[in-house]
Amino acid sequence: MAPSDDTHGERRAWLRLRQADRTALTESGYERTWLPGEILALEGSPPSSMYVILEGWVKITARNYRGEDAPLAARGPAEIVGELSPISQLSRSATITALDKVRTLVVPHDRLLNLLQRHPGIARELLRTTGIRLQQSDRLRLESGGSDLTQRLAAVLLELAVQYYPDWTNVERASLNVTQEDLASYARVSRRTLLRGLDDLKRLSVIATGRHRVTITEPHILRDLAAGNPPPP
Incomplete structure (x- = not known):
């Protein structure tokens, strides 16, 4: 087994x-x-x-x-x-x-x-x-307390990704089975605020979303955002 x-x-x-x-x-x-x-x-x-x-x-x-x-x-x-x-x-x-x-x-x-x-x-x-x-x-809990929405959401997604992919540093693409309601709860924001943050990350081509799923398409950019670095031009 x-x-x-x-x-x-x-x-x-x-x-x-x-x-x-x-x-x-x-x-x-x-x-x-x-x-x-x-x-x-x-x-x-x-x-x-x-x-x-x-x-x-x-x-x-x-x-x-x-x-x-x-x-x-x-x-x-x-x-x-x-x-x-x-x-x-x-x-x-x-x-x-x-x-x-x-x-x-x-x-x-x-x-x-x-x-x-x-x-x-x-x-x-x-x-x-x-x-x-x-x-x-x-x-x-620490990462969900950030003041900047993009940084907070990026950090929360990274912490969740570690649960799905423990060897996170070697992952080029990560798919998370998570609902918007749960993600809003993790990030400690309203669902409306969450949707705004997800839209920002999608515009940066960092993530893609589907039914009960968030796919991290650019992990290295997400790491930079979580660290508080500005998005690429």
């Missing part, structure tokens, strides 16, 4: 694990396929399972104080999600929803806890993954 996309190799949590640890998790779990829009884990629900994404993408959201579902992250092949609740034995802190057809390895929480005692390499990797994601979350 292997994720369908190993382009970014060891930058993904599942592929950083030793083969023996991956085998132990595989033998302790089972495969399940989810259709677009299906919920893998619901915020507030009891701890249940950890998921390894083998194919497809999921969106992770949490309810804010205004009662809105705020996007937190997107995760794809070879990523591990939903691991904190089974370990902490606390209720789910976020909802995990399939963005497209998703195939997962499901590891029930009791089997996961048993594995963590017998395979310390799994525990170390889950701890490392948590640290990486905390850093990503901090960066996203």
Whole structure:
């Protein structure tokens, strides 16, 4: 059993694990396929399972104080999600929803806890993954606070691109599965303001947009804009 996309190799949590640890998790779990829009884990629900994404993408959201579902992250092949609740034995802190057809390895929480005692390499990797994601979350919050709309939006798109393409420096074109509503929430702007910012980036030929998708066509220019450098003439 292997994720369908190993382009970014060891930058993904599942592929950083030793083969023996991956085998132990595989033998302790089972495969399940989810259709677009299906919920893998619901915020507030009891701890249940950890998921390894083998194919497809999921969106992770949490309810804010205004009662809105705020996007937190997107995760794809070879990523591990939903691991904190089974370990902490606390209720789910976020909802995990399939963005497209998703195939997962499901590891029930009791089997996961048993594995963590017998395979310390799994525990170390889950701890490392948590640290990486905390850093990503901090960066996203930092970049969404910029005052200039173009710079802010460029920076947010770059931070999201890192989630989709961990080896971002070698990517020449990046396609992000994200809605305008979610992108506005990431950037902390209204949808109207977001559309204005996207139009500016499209005029610079930096991005292209489609239904629930933003494609970064000129990553090097987007990086310059995120750094506050003026656009090319």
